[in-house]
Amino acid sequence: MRPIPKVLLSCLLCLLLGWSGAAAAFPDVEAGSWYRDAVEEMTASGLLSGYPDGSFRPGQTISAAEFVTITARTAGAAPSQGQTAHWAAGYLQTALEKGWYDWDELPPTGEKFDQPIPRQLAVKVLMRALLPERRGDYNTERAKISDFSQLDGRYYEAVLAAYAAGVVKGDSSGTFRPHSGLSRAEACILIQRAKQAAGGSTAPAPDPGTTPETPPSPVVTVQGGVTENGALQVKGTQLCNQAGEPVVLRGMSTHGLQWYGSFANAQSIRNTAQHGANVFRLAMYTGEGGYLSQPEAMKQTLIAAADAAIAQDLYVILDWHILSDGDPSAHTEEAVAFFTEMAKRYKDSPAVLYEICNEPNGNISWSGNVKPYAEKVVQAIRAQAPKAVILIGSPTWSQDIHQAAADPVAGENLMYTLHFYAGTHGQELRDRIDAVRAKGLPVFVSEWGTSRADGSGGVFLAESAQWLDFLAQRGISWCNWSLCDKGETSAALKPGTSPNGVWSQEALTQSGQFVFSRFGQ
Numbered sequence: 001m002r003p004i005p006k007v008l009l010s011c012l013l014c015l016l017l018g019w020s021g022a023a024a025a026f027p028d029v030e031a032g033s034w035y036r037d038a039v040e041e042m043t044a045s046g047l048l049s050g051y052p053d054g055s056f057r058p059g060q061t062i063s064a065a066e067f068v069t070i071t072a073r074t075a076g077a078a079p080s081q082g083q084t085a086h087w088a089a090g091y092l093q094t095a096l097e098k099g100w101y102d103w104d105e106l107p108p109t110g111e112k113f114d115q116p117i118p119r120q121l122a123v124k125v126l127m128r129a130l131l132p133e134r135r136g137d138y139n140t141e142r143a144k145i146s147d148f149s150q151l152d153g154r155y156y157e158a159v160l161a162a163y164a165a166g167v168v169k170g171d172s173s174g175t176f177r178p179h180s181g182l183s184r185a186e187a188c189i190l191i192q193r194a195k196q197a198a199g200g201s202t203a204p205a206p207d208p209g210t211t212p213e214t215p216p217s218p219v220v221t222v223q224g225g226v227t228e229n230g231a232l233q234v235k236g237t238q239l240c241n242q243a244g245e246p247v248v249l250r251g252m253s254t255h256g257l258q259w260y261g262s263f264a265n266a267q268s269i270r271n272t273a274q275h276g277a278n279v280f281r282l283a284m285y286t287g288e289g290g291y292l293s294q295p296e297a298m299k300q301t302l303i304a305a306a307d308a309a310i311a312q313d314l315y316v317i318l319d320w321h322i323l324s325d326g327d328p329s330a331h332t333e334e335a336v337a338f339f340t341e342m343a344k345r346y347k348d349s350p351a352v353l354y355e356i357c358n359e360p361n362g363n364i365s366w367s368g369n370v371k372p373y374a375e376k377v378v379q380a381i382r383a384q385a386p387k388a389v390i391l392i393g394s395p396t397w398s399q400d401i402h403q404a405a406a407d408p409v410a411g412e413n414l415m416y417t418l419h420f421y422a423g424t425h426g427q428e429l430r431d432r433i434d435a436v437r438a439k440g441l442p443v444f445v446s447e448w449g450t451s452r453a454d455g456s457g458g459v460f461l462a463e464s465a466q467w468l469d470f471l472a473q474r475g476i477s478w479c480n481w482s483l484c485d486k487g488e489t490s491a492a493l494k495p496g497t498s499p500n501g502v503w504s505q506e507a508l509t510q511s512g513q514f515v516f517s518r519f520g521q
């Protein structure tokens, strides 16, 4: 394609986006129409204008380039150096750099710039640009959207927030039509509503986290990796960094290393880190063909993965994944030997956390089996790594944290794991978390899934979001089950995904898209 001459280009920009700042009376914007006020106000403030022939074309579908540019200007953002000669490349580059959308949604190479922007993407861009702190209560907002199931997981948060903020209002049938385009008139209304909800200011939108527009969550946490946070410690019920600031870890758990160890390789870990995770959990099954039947091989897989995670600046959890072997005290000796060796090996690394019993279950009790086991293993780890954070499970697949709260293990930097699956567990377990924290028990969600407890069914994204909002409010860390390509809904990767390549959004399952989009929140 021949490049457009610069003069013509700036002319086009003026006309389309109204750099003259003059309010135009558009013949095709009828008096009394539902969008007229919005169009007039935005034209008057110089954010928008019409076409060279004087028309506004309210019914025309807005392109991605137009929508993002107007949003960026409304947010007071400046254009950066674009990667192509497209008239909007500069603003789109800024939007990309600010994380208002991801590379694959609107590649900077420009092939989607002039296509209609899907409504779900438009809302994401708008909310991130103008109302980055807003969240929507899933129960209230989801009820307003009759075609909620059509939404892609990665847009879920933004759309709920947009409904909550009144930026999007359902039509009479309650549909949102996430994959359809927006007319220019509709876009104008949405942008104006977001601008008003943000306080009407056209000043640059604040960076999320520095000057939030809504009151901060009860716990303000830092993220970041090991270099930034150093050795972890537990203060009260809160996980903190070396400096004593509340910290939150969010990331993935592997599936069983004996089956899906390939997804614990350096490339898979790098992929996960690049999506914003700061922790990686290594699920080393003890039973089911795992460590107890092939200790050396499993240990080597685990060590290689732990080292790869550390190389990516991630915290790493060494998980003694008891499951079918429900009583941890049946193998105390093996666990003591294993954790002694690991703690010796990693005693100087601030990155390593020890999870000593994934999910005790069956005919066992806290006081008779789990606590005595935990005391011995904690002591063994402490002999090598006096300060490392240790995660302790509880009966009923790590749900009976109330039993641990009534009779905790003595010592510092100990946390208790709570596991949930969004299709199975809900309010009752959330209430339990609040109850044990009130008693001073620090909680770490070292495993949760978007599926039912059997790893399948769903996915239950609304319920998952409610859980993650709950955890974020309390500064509770989590790892999601699981990073593998098994054909089950809890898996983050579609079957056949290579552990050796970079993963596009298409490689991620519905669960994976949702979970990866929540590492930062």
Ligand code: IDC
Binding pocket: 256, 288, 323, 358, 359, 397, 419, 421, 447, 453, 454, 455, 456, 481, 486, 488, 490
């Ligand atoms: C599940 C896996 C599934 C596997 C099964 C048995 O998703 O593919 O066949 O284990 O090994 C847990 C466990 C975790 C379970 C997961 C889902 O910690 O090992 O994985 N789950 O069932 N606790 C609650 C749910």
